[in-house]
Amino acid sequence: MGIENLFLGFQVAITPFNLLMAVVGITLGTIIGVLPGLGGANGVAILLPLTFTMPPTSAIILLTSLYWGALFGGAITSILFNIPGEPWSVATTFDGYPLARQGRGGQALTAAFTSSFVGALFSIILITLFAPVLAEVALKFGPPEFFAIQLLTFSSFIGLGGGDPLKSLVSVLLGFILAAVGLDIVTGQLRLTFGVTDLMKGFDFIIAVIGLFGIGEILLSVEEGLTFRGAATGMNLGVVLDTWKILPRYYRTFVRGSFIGFWMGFKPGGATPASFMSYAFAKRFSKHPDRFGHGELEGVVAPETAAHSAGVAAMLPMLTLGIPGSPTAAVMLGGLIIWGLQPGPLLFTEKPDFVWGLIASMYTGNIIGVLMVLAFVPFFAAILKIPFAILTPLIVVVCAIGAYAVHSSMIDVWYMLIFGVIGYVFKKLDYPLAPLVLALVLGDLAENALRQSLIMSQGSLGVFVTRPIAGAITAVALFFLLMPVLTPWWRRYRAVPAAPAARRER
Amino acid sequence: MTRTIDLVTAGALLVVGLVVVGDSLRLGAGWGSDGPQSGFFPFWLGTVLGLTACALLVQAWRRAATTRFVSRERLKPVLIVLVPAIGLVLLTHLIGFYVASALYLGVYMRAVGAHRWSTVILLAVGIPVATFIIFEQWFLVPMPKGPLEAWLGY
Numbered sequence: 001m002g003i004e005n006l007f008l009g010f011q012v013a014i015t016p017f018n019l020l021m022a023v024v025g026i027t028l029g030t031i032i033g034v035l036p037g038l039g040g041a042n043g044v045a046i047l048l049p050l051t052f053t054m055p056p057t058s059a060i061i062l063l064t065s066l067y068w069g070a071l072f073g074g075a076i077t078s079i080l081f082n083i084p085g086e087p088w089s090v091a092t093t094f095d096g097y098p099l100a101r102q103g104r105g106g107q108a109l110t111a112a113f114t115s116s117f118v119g120a121l122f123s124i125i126l127i128t129l130f131a132p133v134l135a136e137v138a139l140k141f142g143p144p145e146f147f148a149i150q151l152l153t154f155s156s157f158i159g160l161g162g163g164d165p166l167k168s169l170v171s172v173l174l175g176f177i178l179a180a181v182g183l184d185i186v187t188g189q190l191r192l193t194f195g196v197t198d199l200m201k202g203f204d205f206i207i208a209v210i211g212l213f214g215i216g217e218i219l220l221s222v223e224e225g226l227t228f229r230g231a232a233t234g235m236n237l238g239v240v241l242d243t244w245k246i247l248p249r250y251y252r253t254f255v256r257g258s259f260i261g262f263w264m265g266f267k268p269g270g271a272t273p274a275s276f277m278s279y280a281f282a283k284r285f286s287k288h289p290d291r292f293g294h295g296e297l298e299g300v301v302a303p304e305t306a307a308h309s310a311g312v313a314a315m316l317p318m319l320t321l322g323i324p325g326s327p328t329a330a331v332m333l334g335g336l337i338i339w340g341l342q343p344g345p346l347l348f349t350e351k352p353d354f355v356w357g358l359i360a361s362m363y364t365g366n367i368i369g370v371l372m373v374l375a376f377v378p379f380f381a382a383i384l385k386i387p388f389a390i391l392t393p394l395i396v397v398v399c400a401i402g403a404y405a406v407h408s409s410m411i412d413v414w415y416m417l418i419f420g421v422i423g424y425v426f427k428k429l430d431y432p433l434a435p436l437v438l439a440l441v442l443g444d445l446a447e448n449a450l451r452q453s454l455i456m457s458q459g460s461l462g463v464f465v466t467r468p469i470a471g472a473i474t475a476v477a478l479f480f481l482l483m484p485v486l487t488p489w490w491r492r493y494r495a496v497p498a499a500p501a502a503r504r505e506r
Numbered sequence: 507m508t509r510t511i512d513l514v515t516a517g518a519l520l521v522v523g524l525v526v527v528g529d530s531l532r533l534g535a536g537w538g539s540d541g542p543q544s545g546f547f548p549f550w551l552g553t554v555l556g557l558t559a560c561a562l563l564v565q566a567w568r569r570a571a572t573t574r575f576v577s578r579e580r581l582k583p584v585l586i587v588l589v590p591a592i593g594l595v596l597l598t599h600l601i602g603f604y605v606a607s608a609l610y611l612g613v614y615m616r617a618v619g620a621h622r623w624s625t626v627i628l629l630a631v632g633i634p635v636a637t638f639i640i641f642e643q644w645f646l647v648p649m650p651k652g653p654l655e656a657w658l659g660y
Contacts, residue, residue: 050641050647053646173551174522176547177555180548180551186544189533191544191545192525192526215591387621389614389621390621393610393611396591401637404649405649410599413595420588428508451542451546454542459542
């Protein structure tokens with residue numbers, strides 16, 4: 001049954017228009033991934049209003065391709081410019097940049113793109129196999145189970161996110177509060193509007209994403225005074241083929257990275273820890289651990305495989321449960337709702353052409369993506385040679401267009417600026433932004449699940465503990481919540497040093 | 507000082523929490539005739555936010571005041587981006603988005619980047635024209651327009 005559906009999916013994904021969408025998405029995505037201040041999440045957010053009139057399948061193919069492109073683009077800046085465009089590319093800079101400095105940039109880039117592709121492919125195959133099964137299980141879920149999964153999502157940000165757990169919690173709560181502003185559709189009452197008409201329609205997550213990640217990131221990067229001193233790409237067909245001859249040597253690293261990535265990735269915020277973990281494992285099992293950090297090719301393979309595997313795996317909970325695993329997936333989920341699709345397990349039975357078209361497009365998109373980035377690296381790297389005084393206002397203009405286009409309203413552009421300043425301050429104070437965006441997207445869904453659960457149980461919270469599946473998920477969620485309290489104690493007991501925390505998060 | 511900003515932020519979060527709790531109590535945060543009342547979910551969000559903000563206040567208070575939040579010379583480039591961006595949005599209200607963005611791009615490239623006039627004019631006119639074609643014509647996403655567009659018949 002799975003194979004037939006996948007075949008159906010390929011018939012959708014390989015139409016000329018959808019292939020064109022994939023190419024456009026990957027091109028834009030790679031550019032966005034290379035540019036400072038524009039990441040996958042807000043690239044998808046800016047483009048989202050343009051897809052309102054498209055068929056949903058083409059729209060999701062465009063947006064997911066943009067996501068793959070942004071993932072590839074992150075590797076380019078990490079290796080050539082020592083600037084991790086995304087938090088999960090931080091580990092790639094450790095060995096990628098030294099390689100580029102030694103004139104082996106072409107080799108590093110080839111290894112990075114190939115590893116990304118292998119990691120992605122691994123996760124896509126697992127999604128193809130497991131998504132229908134998971135959706136089938138999820139069909140039996142009621143509101144308590146869905147609320148428990150939401151709880152798990154946010155508690156894993158708090159417990160496993162790596163930052164200050166209190167600040168992560170604040171981020172989650174603020175997202176939910178912003179989502180609650182405006183008309184409460186269940187009771188018809190106005191919440192948190194204080195009589196201001198402009199607040200009645202609430203805060204749109206697209207605006208928040210563009211402001212927090214777009215404007216906020218630009219403010220942060222000009223403050224850090226980024227200058228781009230890039231190494232030469234040194235990329236040609238000969239280098240690609242030679243590198244491909246070396247890469248099979250690292251098959252263990254590929255397999256390990258793929259598994260780590262998938263396992264970490266379908267939980268929220270997993271890509272960054274996955275890349276670090278994969279790097280650490282590769283170093284530990286290497287015959288020459290001393291070479292890591294000075295330009296070891298395996299040090300590029302390990303984090304890139306895991307990061308992409310995790311990036312793709314984040315699509316699994318979004319598709320089957322309607323719970324996004326990353327801010328980018330959250331924006332896409334918001335897109336599904338706007339296109340009139342109900343995210344969650346029912347999609348598999350009600351819109352099989354959409355779901356399988358999307359899954360098939362993950363294969364085609366990543367194949368097109370790896371070929372395109374391999375071929376056009378110098379072009380993408382040249383973008384960073386554009387002077388900052390041209391790039392910065394251009395990015396602001398693009399962000400403003402994206403923000404205005406959502407509701408054709410100027411107040412949204414002002415919100416974007418305000419969110420930009422908040423994003424800048426929050427980043428400087430190490431408040432994570434991803435949980436805020438996820439909570440803003442999921443706010444209404446979470447609240448409805450909570451309401452319906454409590455109606456079922458007539459107000460007793462016991463409903464989240466006594467139902468077997470909900471109870472098990474709640475137990476894991478509570479365990480994650482307690483992690484920040486338990487870990488220091490456990491570390492002292494075992495005398496394990498703390499893992500390096502990723503500095504930036506998008 | 508980072509510590510001061512941390513304290514101010516935590517204080518602001520506490521205020522947000524209290525405001526949310528207040529509004530939720532107005533709506534009713536308990537059990538209505540047919541389920542949780544409108545203020546139920548926000549009430550608990552606000553309560554936990556307030557408590558977390560208190561914990562963060564304590565945490566920030568205890569911390570040594572060493573690192574600077576942002577130095578004066580580092581704040582300058584931030585304002586150089588932020589202030590013109592505010593100007594862009596203000597101007598959009600008056601003269602429409604396309605003319606405003608042309609002015610914004612031109613002024614920024616000339617004043618901040620000190621690029622040649624030929625580059626500045628080419629890009630400051632070219633980019634808004636390109637966005638007009640892409641958004642207005644291809645994707646049918648209308649942007650705010652002013653007197654110039656009206657004069658041109660759009």
